[in-house]
Amino acid sequence: MDSKKFFSAAQKHLMTATGYMIPFVVAGGVIFAISVMLNGKAAQPTTGWLGQLNMIGSAGLTLFIPALGGYIAYSMADRPGLAPGFITAYLATEIKAGFIGGIIGGVLAGFVVMQLKKIKFSPSYKTLGSIFLYPLGGTLIAGGVMVYLIGEPIASFMTWLTAMLNGMSGVAKAPLGALLGSMIGFDMGGPINKVAATFAQTQVNTLPYLMGGVGSAICVPPIGLGVATLIFKKKFSPAERDSGKAALLMGFCGITEGAIPFATSDPLHVIPANTIGAAVSCVISFMLGCLNHAPWGGLITLPVVENRLGYILAVVVGSLVTASIVGLTKKAYVDGSKFKTEDDEDLDFDIKQF
Structure with missing residues (x-):
């Protein structure tokens, strides 16, 4: 694949995932903002019905990075990539690898499932592959790579990036x-x-x-x-x-x-x-x-x-x-209509007169 096709495909997968992720951000962000607004101060409410409302908003905000990774994998590998992408991106957030970890996790899960789908099954076992082998194998392989290999380095990079951006004057x-x-x-x-x-x-x-x-x-x-x-x-x-x-x-x-x-x-x-x-x-x-x-x-x-x-x-x-x-x-x-001339008006006709 040449670079142009690669970047075109990468943009497609990222835009697909972002489109699916945005409702999580909108729902979670707006509900979160409403709970804080009704709380009367720029702080999250933690008790009472406002605390429960804040919990609903926070749930959306907690899920949007896993959704980003999940739908990247879905865009790459169709439905069998969805669970491995969500789980691997969720693991990235647990390791503190942040949104970069979520994106990498989604790409990794999608790639793994794409390779697993090359394994040929007889027609009678095709459904078994879609609902069992691809999600299970994709989650084990992509999740394992995230947890055991790349998660900690990405988390270290995110810690450095956060510190660098925070330290800007x-x-x-x-x-x-x-x-x-x-x-x-x-x-x-x-x-x-x-x-x-x-x-x-x-x-x-x-x-x-x-x-x-x-x-x-x-x-x-x-x-x-x-x-x-x-x-x-x-x-x-x-x-x-x-x-x-x-x-x-x-x-x-x-x-x-x-x-x-x-x-x-x-x-x-x-x-x-x-x-x-x-x-x-x-x-x-x-x-x-x-x-x-x-x-x-x-x-x-x-x-x-x-x-x-x-x-x-x-x-x-x-x-x-x-x-x-x-x-x-x-x-x-x-206004172009003001420039209509008398000659133009003469051209108007009613087809019924013919």
């Missing part, structure tokens, strides 16, 4: 913030966006400042474009101005995809504006020390954000940067 964080923010704004929910978001989400328990920056950047493209439709009305069609209202709401909820309709209609002006605005927001959040304890973005996570004013400032400034760039560079909207 304010100035040193700026390039990282610019990179992550740019990735978030560039393709608005696409593969580049998801790589940055997943990196921050899976580090939320150890490096919440990453999610502080990424969480603010996530909502900048839709909010910025929504603001642009309000300030620079002449630059947008009536339909786009209506979409701007929806984009504002989606931005508040941390859904970057609200900016996609604008990027589709005018990518040359909108994508650079989104990229720059999201980068600015992420850098500001990093520099101000904003911490987001939920693996989600937007203003909906404010109950679990430390330094909320700084977080809001990052969102506002980044959104205004995006709106300003779009407003200054985008051409005025021209």
